[in-house]
Amino acid sequence: MDSIIIQERLVERLLSPRTQAQRSHPGKLKDHEKQYVGFATLPNQVHRKSVKKGFDFTLMVAGESGLGKSTLVNSLFLTDLYKDRKLLNAEERINQTVEIIKHTVDIEEKGVKLKLTIVDTPGFGDAVNNTECWKPITDYIDQQFEQYFRDESGLNRKNIQDNRVHCCLYFISPFGHGLRPVDVEFMKALHEKVNIVPLIAKADCLIPSEIRKLKERIREEIDKFGIKVYQFPECDSDEDEEFKQQDRELKESAPFAVIGSNTVVEAKGQRVRGRLYPWGIVEVENQAHCDFVKLRNMLIRTHMHDLKDVTCDVHYENYRAQCIQQMTSKLTQDNRIESPIPILPLPTPDTETEKLIKMKDEELRRMQEMLQKMQQQMQDQ
Amino acid sequence: MPPLDQPLSVLKGVPTTITAMSELVPEPRQKPVVPMKPMGINTSLLGYIGIDTIIEQMRKKTMKTGFDFNIMVVGQSGLGKSTLVNTLFKSQVSRKSSGWNREEKIPKTVEIKAIGHVIEEGGVKMKLTVIDTPGFGDQINNENCWEPIEKYINEQYEKFLKEEVNIARKKRIPDTRVHCCLYFISPTGHSLRPLDLEFMKHLSKVVNIIPVIAKADTMTLEEKTEFKQRVRKELEVNGIEFYPQKEFDEDLEDKTENDKIRQESMPFAVVGSDKEYQVNGKRVLGRKTPWGIIEVENLNHCEFALLRDFVIRTHLQDLKEVTHNIHYETYRAKRLNDNGGLPPTPATPDSATGLSLQHVAPPRWE
Numbered sequence: 001m002d003s004i005i006i007q008e009r010l011v012e013r014l015l016s017p018r019t020q021a022q023r024s025h026p027g028k029l030k031d032h033e034k035q036y037v038g039f040a041t042l043p044n045q046v047h048r049k050s051v052k053k054g055f056d057f058t059l060m061v062a063g064e065s066g067l068g069k070s071t072l073v074n075s076l077f078l079t080d081l082y083k084d085r086k087l088l089n090a091e092e093r094i095n096q097t098v099e100i101i102k103h104t105v106d107i108e109e110k111g112v113k114l115k116l117t118i119v120d121t122p123g124f125g126d127a128v129n130n131t132e133c134w135k136p137i138t139d140y141i142d143q144q145f146e147q148y149f150r151d152e153s154g155l156n157r158k159n160i161q162d163n164r165v166h167c168c169l170y171f172i173s174p175f176g177h178g179l180r181p182v183d184v185e186f187m188k189a190l191h192e193k194v195n196i197v198p199l200i201a202k203a204d205c206l207i208p209s210e211i212r213k214l215k216e217r218i219r220e221e222i223d224k225f226g227i228k229v230y231q232f233p234e235c236d237s238d239e240d241e242e243f244k245q246q247d248r249e250l251k252e253s254a255p256f257a258v259i260g261s262n263t264v265v266e267a268k269g270q271r272v273r274g275r276l277y278p279w280g281i282v283e284v285e286n287q288a289h290c291d292f293v294k295l296r297n298m299l300i301r302t303h304m305h306d307l308k309d310v311t312c313d314v315h316y317e318n319y320r321a322q323c324i325q326q327m328t329s330k331l332t333q334d335n336r337i338e339s340p341i342p343i344l345p346l347p348t349p350d351t352e353t354e355k356l357i358k359m360k361d362e363e364l365r366r367m368q369e370m371l372q373k374m375q376q377q378m379q380d381q
Numbered sequence: 382m383p384p385l386d387q388p389l390s391v392l393k394g395v396p397t398t399i400t401a402m403s404e405l406v407p408e409p410r411q412k413p414v415v416p417m418k419p420m421g422i423n424t425s426l427l428g429y430i431g432i433d434t435i436i437e438q439m440r441k442k443t444m445k446t447g448f449d450f451n452i453m454v455v456g457q458s459g460l461g462k463s464t465l466v467n468t469l470f471k472s473q474v475s476r477k478s479s480g481w482n483r484e485e486k487i488p489k490t491v492e493i494k495a496i497g498h499v500i501e502e503g504g505v506k507m508k509l510t511v512i513d514t515p516g517f518g519d520q521i522n523n524e525n526c527w528e529p530i531e532k533y534i535n536e537q538y539e540k541f542l543k544e545e546v547n548i549a550r551k552k553r554i555p556d557t558r559v560h561c562c563l564y565f566i567s568p569t570g571h572s573l574r575p576l577d578l579e580f581m582k583h584l585s586k587v588v589n590i591i592p593v594i595a596k597a598d599t600m601t602l603e604e605k606t607e608f609k610q611r612v613r614k615e616l617e618v619n620g621i622e623f624y625p626q627k628e629f630d631e632d633l634e635d636k637t638e639n640d641k642i643r644q645e646s647m648p649f650a651v652v653g654s655d656k657e658y659q660v661n662g663k664r665v666l667g668r669k670t671p672w673g674i675i676e677v678e679n680l681n682h683c684e685f686a687l688l689r690d691f692v693i694r695t696h697l698q699d700l701k702e703v704t705h706n707i708h709y710e711t712y713r714a715k716r717l718n719d720n721g722g723l724p725p726t727p728a729t730p731d732s733a734t735g736l737s738l739q740h741v742a743p744p745r746w747e
Contacts, residue, residue, distance in 0.1 A: 064569075065571060066571045128524055129522045129524045131522050133521075175457070177458060204599060208671065277602075279674060280670065282672050
């Protein structure tokens with residue numbers, strides 16, 4: 001793109017510099033003729049294109065039932081995704097397996113369109129025996145990766161739908177003393193497939209000292225078990241102090257202790273979203289009450305793109321490498337192809353076409369030799 | 382309900398029939414469903430005899446001997462069981478305060494840990510044993526995690542049975558049977574969890590279960606009422622009889638009182654705390670949050686006061702009686718039937734059930 005601009009400008013100057021009085025940036029070109037190329041407008045162009053295309057984001061929520069997942073999702077995106085939900089009672093849940101349910105909603109704000117997909121996992125951790133209850137979830141994530149892998153390797157790549165899960169909010173129960181065995185096993189099974197953001201749910205049942213202790217405990221256990229949760233990227237050294245301070249606070253508050261609510265209550269003469277108790281009102285958007293605002297800012301306002309990037313660059317690449325390695329080892333076992341990396345998972349050509357290819361190769365080589373001979377003869381003459 | 386500022390009373394009401402005395406002295410006999418009619422002809426008294434002083438005599442006796450109460454707490458870790466027990470008995474009686482390290486790992490199987498304390502109030506001594514069940518419901522696979530608990534309860538019945546059947550019986554058989562089991566329901570706001578149902582189904586037949594909604598400060602008033610309704614309905618649909626069981630209501634007075642408790646208050650939504658704060662010039666037990674102080678004993682905030690009155694001030698003796706007259710008798714009848722109507726010999730472990738007493742650790746006394 002930039003080379004075309006350079007060429008255009010050069011052509012302009014060569015043809016008739018004096019008649020170019022009405023240029024878009026007359027002053028600028030005169031002053032910085034030699035330095036100003038113009039590719040600084042690139043981000044604007046990208047921005048315009050993306051706004052037209054719209055963004056998509058897939059968020060997964062996981063955790064025991066009754067931890068306020070649906071309420072939090074509704075609070076984050078100010079929608080009501082779960083209007084027609086039917087809650088099962090305990091007896092019906094005894095033989096339930098974990099399901100995967102997707103809700104898609106299109107949100108638009110100031111001309112920017114977002115296609116938001118929420119992947120819900122009802123039934124997780126509810127049964128009496130929860131062995132491998134995370135398997136349907138890992139299978140789903142792998143399926144999305146596989147789908148994307150196939151689409152990427154296919155012939156028509158114009159309209160690939162990206163259904164890969166960009167972020168998984170994992171809800172930790174505030175009633176425990178830290179991570180439970182189910183939590184640890186789930187996170188270990190998923191930390192290399194998806195960005196895990198652990199949250200402490202229903203934080204309004206804890207007093208500030210309890211929240212501090214619980215966060216410390218959870219951070220310790222995450223380190224102890226080697227769980228790789230999503231790490232906020234380091235901010236560049238040339239960012240201003242305020243941004244750095246915010247970033248530091250963000251990192252120190254992980255895991256976020258959140259409260260969700262979509263009901264509006266009256267507090268101190270203001271109408272706020274919150275929960276009304278006989279002993280006071282909990283305000284969802286009050287930073288002193290919970291970390292909801294931090295979570296929302298992180299998820300939507302500052303780190304959404306980074307989450308997508310890490311999914312594409314790290315998790316998807318890991319999957320892809322694994323996949324290809326598996327295919328290669330399978331193929332070398334069958335002794336069919338010697339080269340290490342097949343580009344497509346196509347079926348290997350049968351012997352007929354192989355013969356044809358070999359013949360054509362031979363022909364090509366002979367023709368090349370003849371050409372070389374002729375060139376030499378011409379040079380000698 | 383009797384006024385709240387009276388000292389702990391072992392008697393529920395003033396008995397007016399002659400059968401009152403046998404009711405109070407524990408005897409292995411089926412509790413009658415209808416109140417027994419007096420043995421003799423009801424004659425009118427010509428003067429004051431002094432029969433009613435029997436109450437005072439009983440009271441003096443009980444104060445001297447004291448009595449025991451064994452309460453078991455069951456629930457997932459972190460639901461506030463230890464704190465609630467401490468708050469109930471206004472002293473550090475739980476496992477957490479008795480030297481066991483709170484930070485220790487979740488045990489791989491359900492353990493039973495019993496701790497005994499002697500607490501005294503108004504001249505009345507109570508040997509309180511708190512039986513804790515760490516590890517319940519915390520694993521990934523919680524199938525049959527109630528079995529160790531059921532086994533423990535049956536072992537206590539077995540112990541009592543063996544003592545009873547002895548030729549040379551002790552004057553007062555030490556009572557280690559579980560009188561009351563507080564089951565802690567997690568306040569999800571939706572309904573009971575499958576594990577809760579399974580536990581209560583299996584154990585409501587062997588012990589008095591009182592379901593309690595833990596950490597109730599996480600629900601608003603509407604959520605609390607809805608949740609309680611749903612839980613009550615689910616318990617009813619599944620045929621779970623929690624204490625006070627409908628079939629053991631003796632007379633109309635009991636029935637109306639218990640009906641009210643069963644249909645409106647239970648399960649009690651409680652909050653526990655052992656820290657005090659200043660509210661309106663008074664020192665109260667509570668939890669201090671950035672948005673207000675939750676008072677544990679304030680009925681507008683939670684139902685802890687109701688639970689305390691229920692378990693300690695009104696139904697304590699009844700809990701013991703139902704355990705002795707119903708649950709223990711059921712166990713005893715089953716054992717005797719299994720054994721062909723013969724009592725098991727106390728010296729050797731019984732081969733029919735395979736139960737032996739060696740592996741039960743006696744409660745730690747502090």
